[in-house]
Amino acid sequence: SSKKKEHLVYKEGKDEIGLLVSAYNRMVDELDESTRRLARSERESAWKEMARQIAHEIKNPLTPMQLSIQHVQRLKKDNAPGWQDAFDKLSRSLLEQIEILSRTASDFSTLSKLLSDEQASREDLVTLLGQEMDLFKGDENISVELLTSLQTAPVLIRKQQIIRAFVNLITNAMQALEKTGGRVQVSLEGEGKSYRISVEDTGSGVKEEFVDKLFSPNFTTKVGGSGLGLAICKDIIEQNGGSISYERSQRLGGASFVVHLPMA
Numbered sequence: 001s002s003k004k005k006e007h008l009v010y011k012e013g014k015d016e017i018g019l020l021v022s023a024y025n026r027m028v029d030e031l032d033e034s035t036r037r038l039a040r041s042e043r044e045s046a047w048k049e050m051a052r053q054i055a056h057e058i059k060n061p062l063t064p065m066q067l068s069i070q071h072v073q074r075l076k077k078d079n080a081p082g083w084q085d086a087f088d089k090l091s092r093s094l095l096e097q098i099e100i101l102s103r104t105a106s107d108f109s110t111l112s113k114l115l116s117d118e119q120a121s122r123e124d125l126v127t128l129l130g131q132e133m134d135l136f137k138g139d140e141n142i143s144v145e146l147l148t149s150l151q152t153a154p155v156l157i158r159k160q161q162i163i164r165a166f167v168n169l170i171t172n173a174m175q176a177l178e179k180t181g182g183r184v185q186v187s188l189e190g191e192g193k194s195y196r197i198s199v200e201d202t203g204s205g206v207k208e209e210f211v212d213k214l215f216s217p218n219f220t221t222k223v224g225g226s227g228l229g230l231a232i233c234k235d236i237i238e239q240n241g242g243s244i245s246y247e248r249s250q251r252l253g254g255a256s257f258v259v260h261l262p263m264a
Contacts, residue, residue, distance in 0.1 A: 125153035141181030148188040176203035203254035
């Protein structure tokens with residue numbers, strides 16, 4: 001199991017059972033340390049692969065962009081008919097490409113800062129989610145609401161990271177409804193020793209063939225998307241002791257991203 005085992009407590013002294021308990025507790029500690037080392041190793045390997053992929057994503061369009069600029073330069077130099085139209089068309093295309101590349105680099109830069117020294121603090125999820133959702137209530141075609149019966153929901157989190165994760169999830173839900181309008185609901189409830197936060201919408205949901213790839217770096221179904229948004233969310237939430245998963249929304253019929261965060 002990935003869940004850390006607890007130490008056994010034995011107060012009778014160093015008899016046979018006491019020695020066995022001590023050996024068990026040492027094994028638990030060694031297993032925990034090995035698990036941490038493995039996770040660190042896997043994370044470093046994943047980071048190297050992600051950096052390679054991002055470099056590839058950024059480098060790929062640069063050659064055609066360079067060739068296009070050189071082509072227009074030649075047209076201008078030769079004063080070829082219609083070179084101004086070609087220049088205008090190319091400018092629009094290049095600006096779009098530059099924006100995409102900039103967004104990709106910015107997202108990766110944000111992801112690389114997740115291991116920064118932001119300290120965990122005690123926060124209230126009811127307040128935090130309410131404040132963030134207020135920012136999304138300006139669209140007349142999309143209703144946004146927080147559903148909870150909790151008065152407070154204390155958690156120990158890195159606040160700025162968690163805010164980014166939920167802003168990303170709510171933004172995705174809003175974008176899924178841009179053309180049709182609809183509803184976005186964020187619900188918060190207690191579940192065992194954690195809080196269950198679901199971000200749901202009335203959109204078309206995620207196609208079945210894409211579900212397994214949702215949290216993979218560089219996977220996106222958006223035109224011009226960097227594919228890092230959900231990878232960043234997953235990394236943030238796991239670093240804060242939680243988990244995230246996708247399911248079809250039973251309430252609204254669209255996408256539902258379910259986050260669990262431990263209670264403080």
